Amino acid sequence: xxVADGLSKxxxxxxxxDNLSFEIHPGQVTGFLGPNGAGKSTxxxxxxxxxxxxxxxxxxxxxxxxSLPWPLREVGALLEASAIHPGRSAYNHLLTMAQTNAxxxxxxxxxxxxxxxxxxxxxxxxKFSLGMGQRLGIAVALLGDPGVMLxxxxxxxxxxxxxxxxxxxxxSFAAEGRTVFVSSHLMSEMALTADHLLVIxxxxxxxxxxxxxxxxxxxxxxxRVRTPDPLSxxxxxxxxxxxxxxxxxxxxxxxGLEAAEIGDIAASQQVAxxxxxxxSASLEEAFMEITGSSVEFRAETGAETGAR
Amino acid sequence: MTPASxxxxxxxxxxxxxxxxxxxxxxxxxxxxxxxLSIATMFVLTIGIGALVSAARASRYANHGFKSGxxxxxxxxxxxxxxxxxxxxxxxxxxxxxxxxxxxRSTLSAIPRxxxxxxAKVVTLGFVALVVSEAVxxxxxxxxxxxxxxxxxHATLSTPGALRSIVGGGxxxxxxxxxxxxxxxLIRHTAGAITAFVGILLILPLILQSLxxxxxxxxxxxxxxxxxxxxxxxxxxxxxxxxWTGFALLSAYAAVALLVGGWTMVKRDx
Numbered sequence: 001x002x003v004a005d006g007l008s009k010x011x012x013x014x015x016x017x018d019n020l021s022f023e024i025h026p027g028q029v030t031g032f033l034g035p036n037g038a039g040k041s042t043x044x045x046x047x048x049x050x051x052x053x054x055x056x057x058x059x060x061x062x063x064x065x066x067s068l069p070w071p072l073r074e075v076g077a078l079l080e081a082s083a084i085h086p087g088r089s090a091y092n093h094l095l096t097m098a099q100t101n102a103x104x105x106x107x108x109x110x111x112x113x114x115x116x117x118x119x120x121x122x123x124x125x126x127k128f129s130l131g132m133g134q135r136l137g138i139a140v141a142l143l144g145d146p147g148v149m150l151x152x153x154x155x156x157x158x159x160x161x162x163x164x165x166x167x168x169x170x171x172s173f174a175a176e177g178r179t180v181f182v183s184s185h186l187m188s189e190m191a192l193t194a195d196h197l198l199v200i201x202x203x204x205x206x207x208x209x210x211x212x213x214x215x216x217x218x219x220x221x222x223x224r225v226r227t228p229d230p231l232s233x234x235x236x237x238x239x240x241x242x243x244x245x246x247x248x249x250x251x252x253x254x255x256g257l258e259a260a261e262i263g264d265i266a267a268s269q270q271v272a273x274x275x276x277x278x279x280s281a282s283l284e285e286a287f288m289e290i291t292g293s294s295v296e297f298r299a300e301t302g303a304e305t306g307a308r
Numbered sequence: 309m310t311p312a313s314x315x316x317x318x319x320x321x322x323x324x325x326x327x328x329x330x331x332x333x334x335x336x337x338x339x340x341x342x343x344x345l346s347i348a349t350m351f352v353l354t355i356g357i358g359a360l361v362s363a364a365r366a367s368r369y370a371n372h373g374f375k376s377g378x379x380x381x382x383x384x385x386x387x388x389x390x391x392x393x394x395x396x397x398x399x400x401x402x403x404x405x406x407x408x409x410x411x412x413r414s415t416l417s418a419i420p421r422x423x424x425x426x427x428a429k430v431v432t433l434g435f436v437a438l439v440v441s442e443a444v445x446x447x448x449x450x451x452x453x454x455x456x457x458x459x460x461x462h463a464t465l466s467t468p469g470a471l472r473s474i475v476g477g478g479x480x481x482x483x484x485x486x487x488x489x490x491x492x493x494l495i496r497h498t499a500g501a502i503t504a505f506v507g508i509l510l511i512l513p514l515i516l517q518s519l520x521x522x523x524x525x526x527x528x529x530x531x532x533x534x535x536x537x538x539x540x541x542x543x544x545x546x547x548x549x550x551x552w553t554g555f556a557l558l559s560a561y562a563a564v565a566l567l568v569g570g571w572t573m574v575k576r577d578x
Binding site (some may be wrong): 069119 | 339340398410418466575577
């Protein structure tokens with residue numbers, strides 16, 4: 001269980017995290033979704049007590065991180081694969097971690113086995129591939145067999161097989177009753193992995209919702225209609241109970257009516273149709289649409305968002 | 309939730325602490341090549357240069373009559389002034405390597421109370437530095453005396469002041485390693501911290517030389533490099549602190565660097 005209350009952080013004039021409040025519950029995978037630079041990593045570092053919040057508090061299992069009696073036995077984190085000295089072997093890195101929290105050496109070998117790195121345990125980490133580094137990071141997170149696990153962009157740099165492996169691992173941790181908090185900038189990945197979503201943009205909380213609801217809300221379907229006479233068709237569609245939004249290139253995005261119904265209306269009004277097509281916004285587009293207003297460096301794409 | 313067979317199941321009473329931090333720091337130190345490399349460099353520089361200077365000074369003593377101020381103990385320890393740079397690098401790297409590689413975040417996730425981490429580093433580095441520094445000083449002394457004995461009067465451990473100079477030289481290097489750790493904690497960047505360390509030892513004396521001589525006499529004895537020379541010299545030098553006063557002052561410098569470094573470590577984001 002992780003509880004944040006009014007968490008804020010700024011670096012100079014740049015507000016990285018803006019008054020975030022949330023609860024992350026055990027037994028499910030909670031996805032932390034936002035574009036790059038939205039404040040996900042900063043939030044995770046504040047949970048771990050690495051960055052100091054400007055204001056607000058965050059607790060893990062009811063305590064601030066720095067007062068956990070055995071931090072690694074309560075919280076396991078993959079913050080970034082690079083948080084390991086390249087000149088040290090995987091075994092020695094895990095050993096340095098284990099020794100701080102009175103975790104037996106046998107557990108070091110156990111987690112190396114678990115992530116499939118036993119055969120390279122004595123090799124210097126600098127020689128590891130990106131995927132092996134990520135596996136080692138996961139071994140670190142598993143070391144204390146913690147009930148709360150944080151993963152910052154765990155699938156970065158992994159091949160499809162590795163991505164599937166991480167996804168299944170996270171799901172199994174949640175199934176065991178652990179609190180699993182995983183950040184990503186990929187909506188499609190979160191749709192497959194997470195049960196619950198925290199969505200942030202520009203450091204602000206945008207959504208705190210079950211994944212299914214988020215998808216249902218955001219992946220709307222609509223019918224695109226092109227006609228030389230948009231005004232009269234719009235009136236007719238609205239009379240029939242549809243909702244019309246005019247897109248930037250003059251096409252009409254219609255919701256609330258089936259394509260066939262719209263075709264019938266056009267025929268009865270003797271309005272010519274140049275296009276009548278069912279469109280559905282992808283998850284990625286839905287995500288862009290929702291975070292769009294809070295994305296810092298986004299190109300101006302106007303009303304096209306979500307329509308392709 | 310937790311597999312029953314897991315050894316991690318047995319949560320020990322109490323909480324994480326200093327002993328675990330010490331073990332971890334020891335593992336960190338011994339598991340990096342840079343540790344062995346800086347220690348080896350210190351041995352080569354200190355003993356090698358000590359041997360060269362011993363041979364040169366003994367020969368000038370014998371053949372050219374440069375007898376005044378010839379102190380065989382001090383001559384054999386001359387290499388320390390070079391070896392000190394290597395142990396400084398070791399002291400700096402103990403903390404800056406964690407920042408440059410991001411390991412500090414792993415470390416602090418395991419030991420969130422930062423002063424515990426720094427204290428464990430001080431004890432581990434201090435112990436290792438003391439052992440290797442004393443070893444290198446004794447070896448440099450014996451190697452130097454063996455060379456000097458061929459052509460000039462040499463010292464033994466029972467020569468007045470000799471043993472104190474050897475031990476003092478080792479203590480000097482040890483405290484320098486801790487001073488370097490303090491600078492590294494404060495500055496965080498390897499290159500910056502090493503530059504500061506070298507600046508204090510080698511550049512400050514040069515700057516001082518450009519000042520009027522009355523200043524040199526008054527200020528010179530406070531410089532770490534001059535304290536070092538006092539600590540490794542059998543007799544008290546003019547315009548200089550005694551060996552033990554110098555040792556206390558140098559330790560105070562290191563303590564200030566570590567305290568200020570520790571304070572910023574607690575205040576800043578990792």
